[in-house]
Amino acid sequence: MTAVTPITTGRRPPAGVSRSRRGRAGWVFVGPFMAVFALVFLAPIAYSLYLSFFRDQLVGGTSFVGLDNFQRAFEDEQFWAAVGRVLLFLVVQVPVMLGLALLIALALDSGRLYGKSFFRIAVFLPYAVPAVVATLMWGFIYGTRFGLVGNINEALGVSLPDPLSPSLVLASIGNIVTWEFIGYNMLIFYSALRVVPKSLYEAAEIDGAGEWRVITAVKIPAIRGALVIATIFSVVGGSQQIKEPSILQSLAPNAITTYFTPNLYTFTLSFSGRQQNYAATVSLVMGVVTMIIAYAVQLRGMRKEA
Amino acid sequence: MSAPSFTADQTSRRSTHRAPAPRRAARRKHSVARPRRSTVLTLLMGLTAVYALMPLAWLVINATKTQKSLLDSFGLWFSGEFALWDNISQTLTYDDGIFVRWFLNTLLYVVVGAGGATFLAVLGGYGLAKFDFAGKRAVFATVIGAVAVPATALAVPTFLMFSKMGLTNTPWAVIIPSLISPFGLYLMWVFAAEAIPTELLEAARVDGSGELRTFFQVALPLLTPGIVTVLLFTMVQTWNNYFLPVIMIKNPDWYPLTLGLNAWNQQASTAGGQPVFNLVITGSLLTIVPLIAAFLLLQRYWQSGLAAGSVKG
Numbered sequence: 001m002t003a004v005t006p007i008t009t010g011r012r013p014p015a016g017v018s019r020s021r022r023g024r025a026g027w028v029f030v031g032p033f034m035a036v037f038a039l040v041f042l043a044p045i046a047y048s049l050y051l052s053f054f055r056d057q058l059v060g061g062t063s064f065v066g067l068d069n070f071q072r073a074f075e076d077e078q079f080w081a082a083v084g085r086v087l088l089f090l091v092v093q094v095p096v097m098l099g100l101a102l103l104i105a106l107a108l109d110s111g112r113l114y115g116k117s118f119f120r121i122a123v124f125l126p127y128a129v130p131a132v133v134a135t136l137m138w139g140f141i142y143g144t145r146f147g148l149v150g151n152i153n154e155a156l157g158v159s160l161p162d163p164l165s166p167s168l169v170l171a172s173i174g175n176i177v178t179w180e181f182i183g184y185n186m187l188i189f190y191s192a193l194r195v196v197p198k199s200l201y202e203a204a205e206i207d208g209a210g211e212w213r214v215i216t217a218v219k220i221p222a223i224r225g226a227l228v229i230a231t232i233f234s235v236v237g238g239s240q241q242i243k244e245p246s247i248l249q250s251l252a253p254n255a256i257t258t259y260f261t262p263n264l265y266t267f268t269l270s271f272s273g274r275q276q277n278y279a280a281t282v283s284l285v286m287g288v289v290t291m292i293i294a295y296a297v298q299l300r301g302m303r304k305e306a
Numbered sequence: 307m308s309a310p311s312f313t314a315d316q317t318s319r320r321s322t323h324r325a326p327a328p329r330r331a332a333r334r335k336h337s338v339a340r341p342r343r344s345t346v347l348t349l350l351m352g353l354t355a356v357y358a359l360m361p362l363a364w365l366v367i368n369a370t371k372t373q374k375s376l377l378d379s380f381g382l383w384f385s386g387e388f389a390l391w392d393n394i395s396q397t398l399t400y401d402d403g404i405f406v407r408w409f410l411n412t413l414l415y416v417v418v419g420a421g422g423a424t425f426l427a428v429l430g431g432y433g434l435a436k437f438d439f440a441g442k443r444a445v446f447a448t449v450i451g452a453v454a455v456p457a458t459a460l461a462v463p464t465f466l467m468f469s470k471m472g473l474t475n476t477p478w479a480v481i482i483p484s485l486i487s488p489f490g491l492y493l494m495w496v497f498a499a500e501a502i503p504t505e506l507l508e509a510a511r512v513d514g515s516g517e518l519r520t521f522f523q524v525a526l527p528l529l530t531p532g533i534v535t536v537l538l539f540t541m542v543q544t545w546n547n548y549f550l551p552v553i554m555i556k557n558p559d560w561y562p563l564t565l566g567l568n569a570w571n572q573q574a575s576t577a578g579g580q581p582v583f584n585l586v587i588t589g590s591l592l593t594i595v596p597l598i599a600a601f602l603l604l605q606r607y608w609q610s611g612l613a614a615g616s617v618k619g
Contacts (some may be wrong), residue, residue, distance in 0.1 A: 025517040029433025030445060032490060033426040040483045041452050048463035100354070107351055112344040121356040121605065125362065128597040130546040132564035133590040136571055137361045140368075140587070141381065148381045149365070155380070183358060189608070211341070243548050250572050257519065263549075270462045271553070279462050 005068070048280035056277055069281035077261040079282055083289060085170065086239050088259055090293070093174040096235045098227070101182050105189035106215055124183035131180060135247040138176045139164075145253070164252035173244045181237070185230045192226035193219060228301030232294050239290045242267065264284040369591045373584040393588040397570055400585055404590075407559060408566040412545060415562055416475060419484035420540035427487055427536050431494025432525055436507060449488050465553045479554035480562070484544045490536040497532035498525070534607035538600065545597055563593045
């Protein structure tokens with residue numbers, strides 16, 4: 001996102017009068033977006049900040065408690081266990097998914113494939129599948145009852161480890177998320193690769209660079225911006241996880257606790273636990289944690305760029 | 307960085323976009339710019355295609371099975387009687403045709419939510435790309451900052467707010483939050499900056515055209531590929547919407563498809579509930595067909611639109 005160059009209009013209007021008129025016109029276009037944005041983004045943030053300073057009790061009603069909720073969040077083992085789980089997930093899943101997506105994009109871009117456009121669309125297609133449907137599908141496939149895993153066990157007389165057992169369920173979720181988004185990320189990388197000037201490859205080749213060297217020295221640096229953006233989106237998306245675990249919960253109630261991810265925990269707190277003030281606090285803390293991670297990714301990406 | 311012009315006809319010529327380079331390199335037989343096709347690499351890619359398509363194949367195959375043969379046949383091959391049509395009609399009529407109702411709800415959320423989100427993003431992106439105005443930097447900073455805020459973390463406070471406003475359990479509770487797509491705004495901004503020559507706008511102004519008229523008559527046609535892209539991606543998002551409706555909607559009559567399917571699945575898993583796995587599977591298939599069709603039919607538009615986004619990205 002740092003790579004965004006704010007685009008200024010090429011030519012300035014000549015006179016001051018017309019400039020202020022144009023200024024108002026700018027707000028006519030941006031205003032509607034910002035108004036709704038304020039309602040659904042800024043107001044809820046402000047509201048949860050407000051909520052986080054209060055406590056609502058059956059006896060005694062609402063009372064101002066200062067930073068008590070935050071203190072509780074920082075000492076909350078369930079919350080930090082959930083954060084740790086999500087971090088573990090991010091550290092493994094995001095590099096695997098983006099690495100594979102990059103390899104596929106490079107393969108498509110290399111021009112060495114037969115049936116390139118088929119592969120491009122085939123790998124992308126899962127993105128069009130809603131997460132709920134994807135999770136239900138994979139949930140069935142994982143099933144030892146009538147799923148593929150069960151079929152394979154039966155056919156080969158083996159017993160594969162249950163993908164929905166507590167020790168494997170995080171990896172199984174990682175697989176679902178990877179399946180859903182690998183094509184989307186591949187396409188972002190591929191689109192970025194396509195606009196790298198071909199003359200750069202030729203120049204490198206004349207200098208005696210082999211294909212692998214062209215990839216590491218020319219192609220990957222040229223799409224660093226796209227890599228950083230995709231990493232940030234994947235990190236933010238991964239840390240918000242709730243759909244996949246909450247849908248798999250009915251299939252794997254023992255493996256997925258009500259505080260499996262921070263979001264699932266907030267959801268449980270506010271709807272089953274009716275602790276909305278504390279839920280708002282946890283949301284805020286998680287938002288800050290996510291932003292710190294996203295910011296760190298961005299800094300790292302920029303430093304390499306320099 | 308070379309700035310390609312993103313017009314529909316450019317993408318239709320995609321297959322030949324490498325034409326100039328190979329011609330220059332034609333003296334050599336194979337090079338980075340014109341490589342030899344590789345069977346090994348194609349086979350490796352075949353594996354990824356199998357990974358991507360296998361679950362979809364599983365879904366199609368199992369939508370043709372009855373509830374009974376679903377449980378006792380091999381998942382990746384057909385078995386028993388061909389029950390696809392039975393399953394479809396059962397899905398559509400089960401529980402007084404609630405699936406059709408969910409489908410119409412989803413359509414409503416998608417048309418109003420994704421359509422509205424695209425409209426706001428197009429207007430805003432155009433305004434950011436082509437006008438200088440007070441507060442532009444602040445707009446940029448706020449929206450980019452908001453992308454990093456976990457949207458689902460907003461869901462709980464939004465619910466509390468909306469319940470005070472009496473909006474929960476109504477379609478508005480799902481529609482209003484889907485009207486904002488920061489990614490759509492960003493994409494339209496980049497796209498409008500590339501696709502609309504400022505000179506063209508100046509010319510229209512000189513001719514006395516008002517700003518809104520200039521937008522609709524001059525700018526909008528040039529933005530078409532970007533608009534289709536944003537529309538498709540916001541559509542996917544709204545179609546995909548799950549967490550927000552889970553929180554906002556308690557009445558099954560206002561469920562979107564995703565919630566309905568999950569409700570059927572849970573019904574099947576609870577003791578005493580009627581197992582309707584065949585309906586969950588057939589319903590899932592019916593849910594993804596429209597989206598996959600849209601992506602396949604509109605390929606040339608969204609691919610060029612995404613390309614525009616990644617240039618600046």
